[in-house]
Amino acid sequence: MLDQAGVPRFAAGTDEHDNFRLYQADAEGRNWQQVPAERTGGRFAPFAITPDGGAVFASLSVDNGPSFLVRADPSGARRETLARDDFGSVGGVEWNASWQPFAATLMYGRPRVVYFDEASSDAQEHRMLRDLFPSHHVSYANHSADGNLSLLHVYSDRDPGMWYLFDRKLATAKLLFASREGIDPARMGERRYFRFKASDGMELDGYLTIPAGTAEPSAMPMVLLPHGGPHVDGDAWGFDTDAQFLASRGYLVLQVNYRGSLGRGYRFRQAGFHNWGTRIQDDLIDGVRWAIAQGHADPERVCAYGASFGAYSAMMTAARAPELIKCAAGLAGLYDLKVFTTRSDTASTAQGRAYFARAIGSGDAMLQANSPTSLVAKIKAPVFLAHGEIDERTPYSQAVAMKKALEDAGRPPEWMSVPREGHGFYSDANNIAFYKRLEAFLARHIGTQ
Numbered sequence: 551m552l553d554q555a556g557v558p559r560f561a562a563g564t565d566e567h568d569n570f571r572l573y574q575a576d577a578e579g580r581n582w583q584q585v586p587a588e589r590t591g592g593r594f595a596p597f598a599i600t601p602d603g604g605a606v607f608a609s610l611s612v613d614n615g616p617s618f619l620v621r622a623d624p625s626g627a628r629r630e631t632l633a634r635d636d637f638g639s640v641g642g643v644e645w646n647a648s649w650q651p652f653a654a655t656l657m658y659g660r661p662r663v664v665y666f667d668e669a670s671s672d673a674q675e676h677r678m679l680r681d682l683f684p685s686h687h688v689s690y691a692n693h694s695a696d697g698n699l700s701l702l703h704v705y706s707d708r709d710p711g712m713w714y715l716f717d718r719k720l721a722t723a724k725l726l727f728a729s730r731e732g733i734d735p736a737r738m739g740e741r742r743y744f745r746f747k748a749s750d751g752m753e754l755d756g757y758l759t760i761p762a763g764t765a766e767p768s769a770m771p772m773v774l775l776p777h778g779g780p781h782v783d784g785d786a787w788g789f790d791t792d793a794q795f796l797a798s799r800g801y802l803v804l805q806v807n808y809r810g811s812l813g814r815g816y817r818f819r820q821a822g823f824h825n826w827g828t829r830i831q832d833d834l835i836d837g838v839r840w841a842i843a844q845g846h847a848d849p850e851r852v853c854a855y856g857a858s859f860g861a862y863s864a865m866m867t868a869a870r871a872p873e874l875i876k877c878a879a880g881l882a883g884l885y886d887l888k889v890f891t892t893r894s895d896t897a898s899t900a901q902g903r904a905y906f907a908r909a910i911g912s913g914d915a916m917l918q919a920n921s922p923t924s925l926v927a928k929i930k931a932p933v934f935l936a937h938g939e940i941d942e943r944t945p946y947s948q949a950v951a952m953k954k955a956l957e958d959a960g961r962p963p964e965w966m967s968v969p970r971e972g973h974g975f976y977s978d979a980n981n982i983a984f985y986k987r988l989e990a991f992l993a994r995h996i997g998t999q
Contacts, residue, residue, distance in 0.1 A: 551606075553599045559624070560606075562595045566904055570595075570816075574624075577603075590626035593617070593816070597643070598651050599624075607632075607651050609640065614817035619643070619654050621666075633664040637745075637755070638814045640664075644690055646672045647697035647718075657813070658755060659743035660707070660787050661687045679716065682723060687788075701726075708738035710789040733789075737762050739797035741787055746840040748833050752809065752821075756837055757785055758846065759793040759803035770802040771851035771996045772841060774875070776834055776863035777805065778856065780826065781819055781909060784811035796855075799989055800998030804841050808833035824911040826859075826887070827920025831866045838867075838874055851996035853931075855879040855988065857974060858944060865922035865929065865952070872930040877995035879934040879988055882973050884944040885952035886924075887917040895942040923951050926959040933963035934991045936984055938971030964991060 551560040557579040562572045570593045572585040587593070593611035600606070606624055609617040618634035633640045633654035641657035652672040656662040663680070665673035679688045683704050691701040691713070698718050705711035710730040714723045739762050745755045760767050773796050777785050784807030793803040807813070808830045810822015822830050834854075841847040854864035854875050861883025868878040884890045891910060896902035910917070918924045933956055937949035949967070956963045966987055968980050975981045 551596050551599065553603055554601050559599065560596045566901060568905075568908060585626065590622075591629065594622075594626050598649075600650070607643075611639070611815050614815055614820070616640075616815040616818075632666045637753070641813075642689065644672075644676060645693075646690075647693045647700060649693070652676075655687075655689070657786055675718075679723070705788055706735065707741035707787050707789060708735040708794075709733070737798065738789075738794050739764075739803075741790070741793070743787065744840075746837065748809075748836045750829075750832075752833075754806060754808065754833055754837070756804065756806040757787070757790075757793070758841070759790065759797045759805075761797045761800055761802070767802045767846040769848045770846065771800070771998055772802040772804055772838075772847035772853075773992065774804050774806075774834060774838055774852065774854040774864070774867065776808070776854070776856040776860040776867075777811070778858035778860045779812075780808070780810045780822055780830060780859045780863075782812055784808075784813050792855075792857075795985060796992075799992070801992065801996075802841070802847055804837055804847070806834050806837035823909050826862070826910055827866055831863060831870050834863055834867050835871045835874065838871070849874065851876060853877040853879070853992055853996050855881075855992075856883075857881040858883065861885075861944075862922065865933070866920075866925070868931045868933070869922060869925040869928040872928060875931050877932045877934070877991065878929070879936075879991060880949075880952075881936045881975075881984065882938060882941055882944050883935070883948065883952070885922045885948045885955075887921045888914060889951070890944065890948060891917065893945055893947070923955045926952075926955045926961070929956070929959075929961070932991075932995055933961070934966070934988065935963045936966035936987070937968070938973065938975060939967060939969050940971065941973045943973040 553559050559575050564570055573582045574585050575582050594608050596606040596608040598607040605621050607621055610620045611617040617639040619632040619640050620629040621632055622629040635656045638658050641655040643651045644653035646652050653663050653665045686704045686706040689703045691703045693700045700716045702714040702716050710733055712728045713726045715726055716723045739759045742758045745753060748754050775792055785805040796803045810819055810830055812819055838852055842849045852874055854867050856864045861880025864878040864880050868875040891897055891906045935949050935953055937946055939946045953963055971980055975984055
């Protein structure tokens with residue numbers, strides 16, 4: 551992080567064992583020293599400094615819990631909390647035209663903006679812009695050097711996003727372009743936020759995407775859509791292509807931010823370590839049971855579909871809860887953990903191998919017990935597998951091994967092998983072909999009528 555004069559003052563990151571480290575330099579950008587967590591109260595990561603250099607803005611995580619925003623003196627002491635949500639970490643920061651932070655966003659459900667000073671001109675202006683787009687979230691993306699022009703990013707759960715140019719002198723906001731002009735937000739589904747208790751008592755959250763025109767979901771066919779990663783940002787309120795595609799076909803879509811997802815602090819992320827095939831999958835299954843108990847989903851018409859780790863989860867939930875999952879579809883999935891941890895592109899680096907040891911664990915017995923290829927006898931549901939033949943993240947051999955395991959068990963899957971595609975499909979023609987196959991597969995097994 552640089553100060554107002556462009557001098558580097560702080561550097562933060564993690565070491566090879568994923569331990570957080572913070573370093574601080576003197577006013578000349580020299581004599582770097584590691585800053586002990588005891589001094590700052592936890593994971594203290596500065597991201598801005600005031601013009602006079604007398605204070606820094608930083609995110610702070612105490613005891614590996616959710617991160618919140620503070621203003622502190624440069625030593626990390628005398629901290630003032632600016633924005634906090636005890637459930638999850640504070641999200642994005644809003645910067646004014648002078649490139650000073652003035653607000654933060656709480657990202658659970660529809661984004662909520664917290665202004666550091668409610669009476670400031672920055673807060674008043676941003677509230678005015680939000681009022682122009684009442685069903686959207688409005689964020690500054692950039693500012694001109696003279697501070698008169700600002701680029702606005704405007705999006706919602708139904709709208710993939712638009713970009714506006716805001717002129718302060720003229721008090722106008724001019725539409726520049728929409729990211730997907732073919733999408734009609736009125737035909738998209740609502741993304742409804744929810745929280746529930748997992749079977750072990752941990753509070754989790756997620757989203758239901760409800761088909762347009764449906765006021766309250768009742769006994770609907772449902773698709774469980776686990777996000778990839780798994781240790782990445784979880785699902786959020788914004789436009790989700792897969793969820794909206796499925797909702798547009800009449801399905802209720804369930805997404806659960808299982809433990810291990812980012813966004814709730816390192817402790818929550820760590821709760822997913824060595825639990826890829828067990829507790830993470832139980833969180834997803836608990837989410838399905840919650841949706842059924844609420845009366846939202848038809849227990850006889852639930853399928854699972856995902857990409858990458860989401861595909862792994864689709865197969866694992868089908869194996870762990872065969873009475874619930876009536877079909878399972880995977881795109882670019884990982885299905886054999888032993889092979890994945892030795893032959894993927896991630897395994898080609900020391901950092902990647904350290905990540906696998908930390909996140910997945912080791913030992914042939916454990917890897918086999920948590921691999922869908924070893925659990926095909928428990929998978930009673932029909933399966934659809936799609937994979938790019940030059941995928942390096944989850945190599946094509948993963949899908950081939952899963953296909954063979956299912957064939958050997960007497961339940962050959964539906965199969966889509968695509969040349970010259972990697973980890974997910976980039977060609978429009980291949981994406982269209984995949985979604986048509988997925989639509990037909992779901993219709994055959996859980997329908998929408």
